Amino acid sequence: MTTEETALSSEAELHAELKALFRRAHANGIDVEGGWECRNGTEHPDWDVIVTEVEKNGESE
Incomplete structure (x- = not known):
């Protein structure tokens, strides 16, 4: 698996990337x-x- 770096320009984008990472790991x-x-x-x-975990x-969501 290769990883592409995504340029983040906001805290909301960082949050979305973290959410996606945690969901993939959990799955x-x-x-x-x-x-x-x-x-x-x-x-x-x-x-x-x-x-x-909270x-x-x-x-x-």
Whole structure:
């Protein structure tokens, strides 16, 4: 599988990309809950990513 980088220009686009990523992972049996360090070399900042499942409310998409 190859990955194409998509230029993101808004927080809404970032949210949509994350939602799509989490849905694909869940659909393929990957547990997306947990924490990961995202190391990016010297050119970009590093991030600590923490994902927790939340209780659904009546307004979930």
